[in-house]
Amino acid sequence: MKATMKDVAKMAGVGVGSVSRVINGEHVKETTRTRVEEAIKVLDYQPDIYARGLKTNRTNTVALILPSVWHPFFAEFALSVESCLAAQNYKMYLCNSNGNAEKEREYIQMVQQNKVDGIIGITYSDIDQYISSNLPFVSIDRYFTEDVIYVTADNAAGGRLAVDELLKRRCRHLAYIGGYQETPNETKNRRKYFEIECNARQVQYDVLDMLEPLTQVNRHINEFLDAHPGIDGIFTINDDMALTVCDVLQQRGQHVPDDVQVIGFDGQRIKEQDDFLVSTIVQPVALMAQRSVDSLLAVIAGQTVDNRTVLPVAFGASWTTQPIQ
């Protein structure tokens, strides 16, 4: 039989109010505190979160809404966020919407009814009205309005960096290959600033941007490469796509990186013992998670927060076994 606050109060010979005060770290007389703490230990008392939530409407719980199951960036981000939250004594509901607007709506409703204290969301569908739901909300990689806090990597710099690196490697004819969602989000800057930088540097480039969900990617890439035979430097929306592109190139008998340079985006799961082999623009996942959590908790605590956090990316290497040189 689980001990309740009343039990503790009785055993310690105090009122339930005092027990509550001790638990919540409020000021009580030293002797009361020790008596109560003693009783708590003896009875192995643990506060009932549900009773507390009912009374206070605060739950120390945050919901993380993700669009998709398969992208390693999301998985790593999720686990990072969880760690940050746990460190602050928060729990995390994981909600993956499969990029489905309906499911996102359901989750937001579910999550309201469950009285989470806030939401962190990577949302690719159109839920503007919901995020104005009055719950503290931090958006990842997507700008909504000025009052919606968002955290993102510096995708623009990433795009420029990619061009810079490809030119350093003496590429003459660049390409961007990606997939996109209709919903606006920061990842579009990868392409946008790739283009801007190409124009600024006056280098020839072409773009293949496929609408998600992707189908027949290999065929599209092949056709694209057929149509633009001179391409010798490719920047892709993410590492997954970089891999796919490498595969296609290989099938076509072109060698990476002797014939063509490929740079991805994300920089997942770099392990120290690996030898880095495919180039990528590295997103600081852990840092993004940390900042998202910090911002959210600050808002929850009623503080005001920078509503825009842009974290630096870096040129690096990813986890495939395809050699750079």
Next chain:
Amino acid sequence: MKATMKDVAKMAGVGVGSVSRVINGEHVKETTRTRVEEAIKVLDYQPDIYARGLKTNRTNTVALILPSVWHPFFAEFALSVESCLAAQNYKMYLCNSNGNAEKEREYIQMVQQNKVDGIIGITYSDIDQYISSNLPFVSIDRYFTEDVIYVTADNAAGGRLAVDELLKRRCRHLAYIGGYQETPNETKNRRKYFEIECNARQVQYDVLDMLEPLTQVNRHINEFLDAHPGIDGIFTINDDMALTVCDVLQQRGQHVPDDVQVIGFDGQRIKEQDDFLVSTIVQPVALMAQRSVDSLLAVIAGQTVDNRTVLPVAFGASWTTQPIQ
């Protein structure tokens, strides 16, 4: 101002008991039901989960305890489990323990105090006493006792399959390369049945099994390969390790698969458009997730359940860009 049950009752002109009955799908007179449903819609009433949890001690919430942040298998498993749970109207707390026994304990305590209805755990530390915590528990890849339900892939078959495949490819001198935790778990069968099968087939083999956490893996692998120069077929504990092994081989000037065959384990993130390149033993992640959830919910519902679920693995291919042939 959120509508409460009393509001609904008043508006519908019924007692709160009837509202409760409608919400919980119990039988009420048709006219009452429609009146109540009408009021619920008008007031946009949503039950307060915390009040309900306080009263009933059921929360429709499950905790998933994972050991680690970096392993792609766990990430994919986590997201799969979430999907299965969501389909049954359950929420999921994600808890990642970083393989730290202390954190696992904390989570279990946290999770009890939060009245989850059950736990699914991939636990690599020694928490036997806690899992007997009286909460419904499903263990993944690890056997505790006869009464603890567990779900696992057929690691034994995987080990045999690997040998079989390597022999088919005319390897003469096999090796197993892996990392292990001291805690017992089913993944050890990968090595065990590899060895058994090797013995049965009377083929020469060697084993490199490193204690986790891994350090200087590359050096160890190199030394191992130096010590056993004839190895021409390698089975690894998982795909990560397979990649590492491939890297090392490449550095040593040995070509996969012309000189050496490598087979991993897990089969993560296979994408249809990929051309499969490194061999692996594929675990049915989604199925494991589904079965875990099914078992757990069955136990929660008070049904009896097979306490052992072993799911088939298959020979397949994984996601790297290293060509098989």
Next chain:
DNA sequence: GCTTGTTTTGGAAACGTTTCCGATTTGCAA
């Protein structure tokens, strides 16, 4: 010892449900 002001405390009320029991309504046979 009394007064006054400050800490500290006890415990009732409230949060929004579910559950249970007694009361009311309904349906139907006589």
Next chain:
DNA sequence: TTGCAAATCGGAAACGTTTCCAAAACAAGC
């Protein structure tokens, strides 16, 4: 129409906290 059993319902009590207010305890100055 009446009577009775079955169906349905209303609403109080309870779940375990927090919060608030009045009361008690204490301290200090006279």
